Amino acid sequence: MAASKMTGEYLLRIRNAKQVVQICRNRQLMLKGSEMKNIAVVDRTDNSGVSIIVDNAGIIADVCLDIDADIKYSGVTFRRNIDATGKCVIPGLVDAHTHPVWAGDRVHEFAMKLAGATYLEVHEKGGGIHHTVDKTHEATKDYLLSLFMNRLRKMLRHGTTLLEAKSGYGLDTQNEIKMLEVIESGKSAQPIEISSTYCGAHTIPKSMSLQEASNDVIANQIPALKELIYKGELNIDNIDVFCEKGVFDIVETRKILKAGVDIGLNINFHGDELNPTNSAELAAELNSCAVSHLEEISPEGIQAIAKSSTIAILLPTTAYILRLKRPPARLMLEKGVAIALGSDFNPNAYCMNMPMVMHLACVLLNLSMEEALVASTINAAAALKKSDKHGSLEPGKYANLLILAAERWEHLIYQFGETDSMIETVVIRGCVVYESNNSSTHQF
Numbered sequence: 462m463a464a465s466k467m468t469g470e471y472l473l474r475i476r477n478a479k480q481v482v483q484i485c486r487n488r489q490l491m492l493k494g495s496e497m498k499n500i501a502v503v504d505r506t507d508n509s510g511v512s513i514i515v516d517n518a519g520i521i522a523d524v525c526l527d528i529d530a531d532i533k534y535s536g537v538t539f540r541r542n543i544d545a546t547g548k549c550v551i552p553g554l555v556d557a558h559t560h561p562v563w564a565g566d567r568v569h570e571f572a573m574k575l576a577g578a579t580y581l582e583v584h585e586k587g588g589g590i591h592h593t594v595d596k597t598h599e600a601t602k603d604y605l606l607s608l609f610m611n612r613l614r615k616m617l618r619h620g621t622t623l624l625e626a627k628s629g630y631g632l633d634t635q636n637e638i639k640m641l642e643v644i645e646s647g648k649s650a651q652p653i654e655i656s657s658t659y660c661g662a663h664t665i666p667k668s669m670s671l672q673e674a675s676n677d678v679i680a681n682q683i684p685a686l687k688e689l690i691y692k693g694e695l696n697i698d699n700i701d702v703f704c705e706k707g708v709f710d711i712v713e714t715r716k717i718l719k720a721g722v723d724i725g726l727n728i729n730f731h732g733d734e735l736n737p738t739n740s741a742e743l744a745a746e747l748n749s750c751a752v753s754h755l756e757e758i759s760p761e762g763i764q765a766i767a768k769s770s771t772i773a774i775l776l777p778t779t780a781y782i783l784r785l786k787r788p789p790a791r792l793m794l795e796k797g798v799a800i801a802l803g804s805d806f807n808p809n810a811y812c813m814n815m816p817m818v819m820h821l822a823c824v825l826l827n828l829s830m831e832e833a834l835v836a837s838t839i840n841a842a843a844a845l846k847k848s849d850k851h852g853s854l855e856p857g858k859y860a861n862l863l864i865l866a867a868e869r870w871e872h873l874i875y876q877f878g879e880t881d882s883m884i885e886t887v888v889i890r891g892c893v894v895y896e897s898n899n900s901s902t903h904q905f
């Protein structure tokens with residue numbers, strides 16, 4: 462039977478691509494363990510390139526050969542046509558873990574760490590997160606927003622189309638709200654979609670005990686956020702805690718995460734990073750969307766998250782910069798864990814480039830390039846509960862995609878640090894939001 466012909470006005474057609482990397486084809490919401498090895502790719506044939514058709518709402522209508530699209534969409538006018546001869550197309554990248562709102566920097570601490578100081582030694586001396594908290598308290602909302610927007614601009618150029626963004630350098634009600642409001646303003650001022658995370662339990666304020674800090678988060682900060690969410694003044698998606706020896710222990714972490722769930726937030730927290738804390742086990746117990754770091758995950762923790770729907774977010778930049786033991790990524794995959802990647806952009810790990818993160822994941826954590834791409838697309842979107850619309854190039858999903866100046870997608874990972882020349886075009890919801898050779902499309 463002949464395919465039915467479509468008519469009307471559509472947003473975009475990309476044609477003549479060498480390869481379109483779909484990632485999934487059957488609307489899977491995440492890929493676990495060995496499923497991450499295989500990705501769906503449409504390659505050009507001898508007589509036809511590959512097309513992506515985007516409808517008027519910015520949703521993918523089709524991924525098919527040009528010869529089929531020429532017939533099926535002959536009655537359609539496209540607002541924009543892009544010739545992708547010799548290029549390939551992949552989904553927009555998803556950065557599942559970032560701390561993008563802060564003032565000051567910690568370059569002096571990088572020098573200390575290079576000279577042998579550990580992350581916790583710097584932190585215990587009042588540096589680390591405490592240093593950034595002081596600088597972020599001093600900064601105005603406008604200044605924080607201008608820094609945030611600059612960072613978002615760079616992330617977009619590096620191919621990020623969906624991002625998780627944490628607060629956590631406020632540590633009191635007023636300053637945590639200030640950070641979350643900056644994230645909220647960033648959402649509406651540019652095209653990258655943002656999932657925002659309240660991280661008031663990022664560390665214990667210098668003037669407080671563990672118990673006092675935990676009580677403040679549960680009795681003051683979370684109720685204040687609940688009120689703002691209820692009034693429609695703030696949207697927050699996730700709750701985070703830094704579960705670590707000398708920071709929040711497992712007992713207080715559990716209490717805080719549950720208090721977040723009670724106001725409708727998804728659990729997405731830091732754990733098993735510098736010391737084993739049974740965070741992965743807690744993540745599975747609480748049905749968390751995600752748990753990050755996991756350098757010190759236990760064998761029981763691996764089993765627990767493999768059986769759950771919790772995504773393990775690995776952060777190769779942090780393990781690299783801090784010279785930490787690496788998370789046992791291969792063992793996790795063997796046991797069936799769904800892995801995602803994040804840049805962990807923060808003043809300790811100054812990297813917001815997901816192609817570099819994927820490269821590090823391949824070299825340091827022994828992921829294959831396919832696994833690294835899955836971890837930076839569908840699984841990273843799943844960690845944010847957004848893989849129904851993000852993370853793969855399938856009909857019905859947002860047309861968030863990258864056109865690469867390469868005939869094989871793997872060049873994006875292989876050419877370490879060449880992101881700027883590799884990513885030619887970034888499309889979000891069917892609109893071109895960045896073109897490396899056209900500054901007029903740099904919209905914000």
Ligand SMILES: N=CN[C@@H](CCC(=O)O)C(=O)O
Pocket residue numbers: 560589590593703731734779805807808809810
């Ligand atoms: N480990 C806790 N939080 C961050 C670091 C934040 C900071 O050092 O400012 C992380 O994910 O690496």
Ligand SMILES: [Zn+2]
Pocket residue numbers: 558559560731805807
């Ligand atoms: Zn972090």
